[in-house]
Amino acid sequence: MSNRRIPRKRRGQRHQFFEADGVDEVLSCVLRLTSEVSALSERLYLLERVLEARGLDVANEVEHYVLSDQDEVLMSAERQRLIETVLAQLGASAQGAEAIEDETSGNT
Amino acid sequence: MNRSHDHGMAVSLTQHDRSRRAFVASLRSHVLQRMAGDLRQHFEGSVGPDHEKSGATLESPEAIHEALKPELPFKAYSSVRTAAQEMVFDVVSDAVDRELESLNEKAAQSENIGRLTLNPTLPLPKSVTGIDVHLSPGAYHEERADNDVSAGAVYDNSIDVFAFGQFGKRHNDIGATLSNYLRLKFPEFAPSAILDCGCTIGHNTLPWAETYPDAQVTAIDVAAPVLRYAHARAESMGVPVDFRQMNATAMDFEDEQFDVVFSSMFMHELPLKHIHQYLKEAFRVLKPGGVLWQMELPPMNAMPLYENFYMNWDTYYNNEPYYGTFRKQDYRQLLIDAGFAADDFIEATMPRYTFIGEAAFEESINSDNTFDTLTGRMDPKGTRWYGFGAWKR
Numbered sequence: 491m492s493n494r495r496i497p498r499k500r501r502g503q504r505h506q507f508f509e510a511d512g513v514d515e516v517l518s519c520v521l522r523l524t525s526e527v528s529a530l531s532e533r534l535y536l537l538e539r540v541l542e543a544r545g546l547d548v549a550n551e552v553e554h555y556v557l558s559d560q561d562e563v564l565m566s567a568e569r570q571r572l573i574e575t576v577l578a579q580l581g582a583s584a585q586g587a588e589a590i591e592d593e594t595s596g597n598t
Numbered sequence: 599m600n601r602s603h604d605h606g607m608a609v610s611l612t613q614h615d616r617s618r619r620a621f622v623a624s625l626r627s628h629v630l631q632r633m634a635g636d637l638r639q640h641f642e643g644s645v646g647p648d649h650e651k652s653g654a655t656l657e658s659p660e661a662i663h664e665a666l667k668p669e670l671p672f673k674a675y676s677s678v679r680t681a682a683q684e685m686v687f688d689v690v691s692d693a694v695d696r697e698l699e700s701l702n703e704k705a706a707q708s709e710n711i712g713r714l715t716l717n718p719t720l721p722l723p724k725s726v727t728g729i730d731v732h733l734s735p736g737a738y739h740e741e742r743a744d745n746d747v748s749a750g751a752v753y754d755n756s757i758d759v760f761a762f763g764q765f766g767k768r769h770n771d772i773g774a775t776l777s778n779y780l781r782l783k784f785p786e787f788a789p790s791a792i793l794d795c796g797c798t799i800g801h802n803t804l805p806w807a808e809t810y811p812d813a814q815v816t817a818i819d820v821a822a823p824v825l826r827y828a829h830a831r832a833e834s835m836g837v838p839v840d841f842r843q844m845n846a847t848a849m850d851f852e853d854e855q856f857d858v859v860f861s862s863m864f865m866h867e868l869p870l871k872h873i874h875q876y877l878k879e880a881f882r883v884l885k886p887g888g889v890l891w892q893m894e895l896p897p898m899n900a901m902p903l904y905e906n907f908y909m910n911w912d913t914y915y916n917n918e919p920y921y922g923t924f925r926k927q928d929y930r931q932l933l934i935d936a937g938f939a940a941d942d943f944i945e946a947t948m949p950r951y952t953f954i955g956e957a958a959f960e961e962s963i964n965s966d967n968t969f970d971t972l973t974g975r976m977d978p979k980g981t982r983w984y985g986f987g988a989w990k991r
Contacts, residue, residue, distance in 0.1 A: 495743075518680075
């Protein structure tokens, strides 16, 4: 992933709509998570359609697949990116988020 | 790989980009249709009647706002809408980041059937630099590299998600609607020089060149990154526009240069003092016989009470602090104060030209203006844009 030169957090305090601290932020997290789940579901759906068009039923193969070391590295990096995205409103500064992204550079 | 737009400043979109953008567009649509509907229903079915029973009256948008603040539908609507707004910029920035260097290079090398004139010494107003308007990180003026276009690219891409298609295929419906209104309503009027103030990426500037192909079109903005992008975007579409970095409240133009002064969604972002300055400048640069014609939020005095509460949400929560004060003004009086005659005031609510086609559009603009839940709002059921202005004698 490229360096993030465009800031992702705006200046100023977020408005608080719910009385309890953190509820608005948690709601934001849930929505961000949902956007990722949606994207993933769509990817999987498209993948299945592409494979089906080639006459391949891969469901069984996926169930019995053994992960390689490289699989583990790539999937771990993607999990880290997902966590960063979902928790973007919970205090991690833009700088901090970039630092974490840089560590995973090249893996996503 | 898919491209974001059908012009030369488009960026490549991965499937992940496309899915995330589609999700946030759907979320925005859900908030503005379903959740907004729930909120209205809660007010009309519960909060309003309860206040009436207790003898309290809710006779102002501010009173409705205060009454709804403790209510769950308001909290949910506001919190989700805020999060969705933040996500708009988040989901489009990845694709822009990946291609920023090449975008900046492309813009620097773009053709010149039109022109770009920047003024690096132009002071930027605090109303632009002091806040991240629309909750957009860095707003529209911040520069991150030489020849930077990132703010323009983010804006162009964000409209796709923000407006979920309601601004038209090239985000140009407002400019197309207002320019075609003039053409159809005043067929004798043949402008030769047109000015767009606060043009950002020129998306509503370009339709003026299409509607009046013989006219010279000029567009100004204070922010260099959006102007660089606007110029490159227009060049890639083959539309000649003279883009200049200039403040609409103190223009460099000589008196009486333009037949049309246009703006869209511009004045509501200005402090009232700047609105007065801008309108006086618009009057000054208009030729006699020319017209000031602008798309804006409808005034509070024309809209139903609840709509005024609903529309003003942005002034409290979307970093648009001048919006509420602007809507409280008597728009005709604003123009009289700037030098226009009261009798020369014009206003209209118009269906979207690029959505319904010329025949239905022409029929509609010859009927009475309507001010209702579709006026000035993005709604797939049939938005009507509000325009107002005045002829200069």
